[in-house]
Amino acid sequence: MKAADNVFLVVKPGVVLTPIIEPVICSLEIYFREAGLKAFVTSGLRDAHDQLRIVKKYLIAKGLDKHYPATMACKHPMEKDRGYYVWQLAWSHLLNVGVIINPPLASECLMDYFRNGKNRKGQIINQTPHANGTSFDIGGAGGDDATIKDELVVMERAMKAKVKGLIYILPEHNNNAIHCDCVRS
Numbered sequence: 001m002k003a004a005d006n007v008f009l010v011v012k013p014g015v016v017l018t019p020i021i022e023p024v025i026c027s028l029e030i031y032f033r034e035a036g037l038k039a040f041v042t043s044g045l046r047d048a049h050d051q052l053r054i055v056k057k058y059l060i061a062k063g064l065d066k067h068y069p070a071t072m073a074c075k076h077p078m079e080k081d082r083g084y085y086v087w088q089l090a091w092s093h094l095l096n097v098g099v100i101i102n103p104p105l106a107s108e109c110l111m112d113y114f115r116n117g118k119n120r121k122g123q124i125i126n127q128t129p130h131a132n133g134t135s136f137d138i139g140g141a142g143g144d145d146a147t148i149k150d151e152l153v154v155m156e157r158a159m160k161a162k163v164k165g166l167i168y169i170l171p172e173h174n175n176n177a178i179h180c181d182c183v184r185s
């Protein structure tokens with residue numbers, strides 16, 4: 001089974017698959033076919049460099065890039081300034097304005113960030129699970145009315161059916177994507 005053969009849950013060009021996520025993406029094809037819904041896998045394996053690129057992308061989308069010129073110019077996720085990662089405050093600001101995004105490398109959140117009623121400011125937030133090759137994202141359709149509503153209905157059905165290898169889904173409305181976690185099966 002190859003995810004490249006999927007017709008309904010299509011893997012976007014440039015997305016890096018792993019032996020852990022590819023079989024799950026193949027298994028999900030039938031759920032999207034039954035729903036008559038064409039959807040896209042928009043992200044797979046991502047390393048710290050990829051994650052830094054995504055942080056920059058969201059800073060631009062939220063109009064925050066001008067406040068963080070050092071982050072925008074940062075070439076390596078390990079770069080530090082006065083004990084903090086160069087991108088750490090800018091990334092914390094994204095969490096503060098509601099963009100759910102893991103840091104390029106595990107690090108402390110420097111701004112207020114409320115999740116499930118708790119402020120996670122001062123807590124260490126883990127590196128993206130995408131760096132382990134155990135996660136992928138399903139994106140909403142493009143256009144002005146882009147939402148993940150239809151995709152979420154299908155993925156909730158797949159979760160109920162206990163699709164092998166799929167353990168957790170997280171709708172990220174701000175990112176217009178559903179984050180999916182897998183385990184080696």
Ligand SMILES: [Zn+2]
Pocket residue numbers: 043130135136137178179180
């Ligand atoms: Zn994700």
